[in-house]
Amino acid sequence: MENQLIKIIDRLPDGIVRQFLKRNAKYSSAVAILAAGYFVTSRLYRVYFGPLSNIPGTFFDTFFDMPMLYYNLPLGTRYQRMVGLHQKYGRIVKSTSRTITISDKNMIKQILHDDDLPKAWAYKNLQLDGHQTMFNTIDKDFHKTRRRVVSPAFSVKYLAALEHLMSDSVGEFVQHINSAVDTAHLHNQPSAEVDMWRLLQSTALDVIGATAFDQSFNMVKNGSHPLPATITRNLTHAALASATKSIPIFGKIVDFFIKSNESKFDIGKFMVGIIEERLKSGKRKNDILQILIDSQNAELKNDRLNNEDIVHENILFLIAGSETTSNTIGFAIIHLIEHPEALALLREELDSVYPRNGSNVRFEHEDLKNLPYLNAVINETMRIKPVAMGGLPRETDRDYILGGKYHIPKNILISAHIYACQVDPEYWPEPLAFKPERWLEGSDIPADKDAFFPFSSGSRNCIGKNFAWMEMRLLLASFVYNFNFDPVPESVEDAKHLRQFITYTIASNSYKVKITKRH
Numbered sequence: 084m085e086n087q088l089i090k091i092i093d094r095l096p097d098g099i100v101r102q103f104l105k106r107n108a109k110y111s112s113a114v115a116i117l118a119a120g121y122f123v124t125s126r127l128y129r130v131y132f133g134p135l136s137n138i139p140g141t142f143f144d145t146f147f148d149m150p151m152l153y154y155n156l157p158l159g160t161r162y163q164r165m166v167g168l169h170q171k172y173g174r175i176v177k178s179t180s181r182t183i184t185i186s187d188k189n190m191i192k193q194i195l196h197d198d199d200l201p202k203a204w205a206y207k208n209l210q211l212d213g214h215q216t217m218f219n220t221i222d223k224d225f226h227k228t229r230r231r232v233v234s235p236a237f238s239v240k241y242l243a244a245l246e247h248l249m250s251d252s253v254g255e256f257v258q259h260i261n262s263a264v265d266t267a268h269l270h271n272q273p274s275a276e277v278d279m280w281r282l283l284q285s286t287a288l289d290v291i292g293a294t295a296f297d298q299s300f301n302m303v304k305n306g307s308h309p310l311p312a313t314i315t316r317n318l319t320h321a322a323l324a325s326a327t328k329s330i331p332i333f334g335k336i337v338d339f340f341i342k343s344n345e346s347k348f349d350i351g352k353f354m355v356g357i358i359e360e361r362l363k364s365g366k367r368k369n370d371i372l373q374i375l376i377d378s379q380n381a382e383l384k385n386d387r388l389n390n391e392d393i394v395h396e397n398i399l400f401l402i403a404g405s406e407t408t409s410n411t412i413g414f415a416i417i418h419l420i421e422h423p424e425a426l427a428l429l430r431e432e433l434d435s436v437y438p439r440n441g442s443n444v445r446f447e448h449e450d451l452k453n454l455p456y457l458n459a460v461i462n463e464t465m466r467i468k469p470v471a472m473g474g475l476p477r478e479t480d481r482d483y484i485l486g487g488k489y490h491i492p493k494n495i496l497i498s499a500h501i502y503a504c505q506v507d508p509e510y511w512p513e514p515l516a517f518k519p520e521r522w523l524e525g526s527d528i529p530a531d532k533d534a535f536f537p538f539s540s541g542s543r544n545c546i547g548k549n550f551a552w553m554e555m556r557l558l559l560a561s562f563v564y565n566f567n568f569d570p571v572p573e574s575v576e577d578a579k580h581l582r583q584f585i586t587y588t589i590a591s592n593s594y595k596v597k598i599t600k601r602h
């Protein structure tokens with residue numbers, strides 16, 4: 084041991100430290116042994132007597148406190164491990180010495196709704212250039228003010244005024260598929276092959292562009308736009324940087340890679356251009372941006388959003404409001420393909436409301452919102468394919484009693500694992516089966532709505548919930564009503580490989596279907 088230590092010291096560059104260590108090699112080895120002993124003892128203490136020692140979990144996780152990246156390899160699969168831990172240890176599990184995850188419906192309600200614990204520190208990693216938004220702030224006062232100012236843009240009444248913008252984008256989506264089928268026929272092919280996953284993403288981006296600042300990105304028409312592409316890239320970089328920053332050299336390499344891959348597109352300039360144009364024109368428009376701009380004349384100073392605040396909130400809407408809805412509808416379509424009996428029931432319902440007369444139908448949300456089977460298909464999809472698959476992390480801001488019996492100290496991260504809760508067999512019979520009928524009145528396997536949190540709960544729940552419902556109903560109804568569809572064989576395979584990156588998605592980001600027109 085002593086000789087080995089001298090060898091190591093010999094490799095160090097000349098200097099006072101090296102000379103000192105060499106002369107005192109004997110003492111140094113004693114110090115090293117003591118340090119190692121301290122490390123092991125303190126970790127063992129943490130496992131068996133630490134603040135979370137009464138919570139079940141693996142010895143390995145608590146002893147080593149492995150960084151998130153370890154379980155995130157291949158990227159986007161951490162949620163699988165957490166689900167596995169819940170299956171093994173139950174509804175409350177320790178995943179590091181300072182983190183627990185819960186899948187008990189009452190505990191989830193307690194932390195998200197009743198006690199409304201603050202969001203965990205990790206959300207700060209999502210603050211692009213350190214800028215706070217309604218989503219990523221962990222400051223409760225900031226959030227309360229920002230949410231109050233933005234809320235009118237998502238009220239049911241205001242959304243009704245935005246419906247025509249949404250419907251225009253959905254109309255483009257239907258038109259795009261119609262043209263693809265016509266082109267296929269011209270080439271003597273019976274059906275068109277369309278990548279639904281990407282087309283839905285493009286449609287959702289067009290919807291959010293049109294409703295957020297009256298400017299569709301024309302993604303469906305043109306296939307790309309630098310703004311959403313840059314935002315996705317920045318976000319992926321932020322997530323990667325946050326997962327690797329605690330690993331010294333690797334973190335630096337990732338940082339270098341990110342800097343050298345930054346997009347040339349200036350999001351701020353693009354967005355400020357739109358805001359300034361609106362202010363200069365003096366014209367009011369019915370979109371989300373107008374509500375944010377109006378805040379600049381608010382009586383209270385804190386209620387006024389400057390241009391930079393508006394840019395960041397709009398970026399947030401693009402992120403939070405696109406893949407969330409498009410992936411949910413993508414998964415709904417996959418489930419309907421796998422369950423032809425459910426597809427037939429949905430078609431029957433839509434056909435009964437809009438009798439087929441050969442002309443193009445423009446769906447009204449007022450007619451769709453109360454359709455039980457349409458709502459059941461979307462709810463059932465959000466139950467087994469929730470957007471927030473990775474969990475919703477909160478942090479204790481005081482010594483805390485969870486579920487009436489677990490003593491949790493301050494500064495512990497508690498993550499609400501909504502997926503594990505939404506497939507818990509005690510709450511949901513046949514938990515992994517896609518059964519829209521559980522959401523229908525009088526069902527013999529009724530949905531346990533208290534164990535269902537797709538939009539979270541409490542003060543930090545999804546502000547875009549009504550927006551999302553309107554868009555998802557319009558999109559799914561239009562597709563199912565107008566088209567027949569079957570997957571291409573590679574896509575059946577693709578759909579088995581899922582990942583949680585920003586949202587829960589298909590790893591290949593692609594799902595191709597063969598489409599024909601229904602009439």
Ligand code: HEM
Nearest residue numbers: 217218403404407408470471537538539543545546547551
């Ligand atoms: C199927 C669609 C959607 C689902 C399942 C969903 C789900 C969620 C969830 C679970 C949260 C809480 C996240 C957390 O605590 O970390 C959230 C927050 C949020 N969502 Fe959604 N979302 C959807 C669509 C949308 C849309 C369309 C928009 C906007 C146009 C939107 C905007 C937001 C915003 C701004 C927040 C932060 C709210 C706050 O902290 O006050 N979401 N969403």
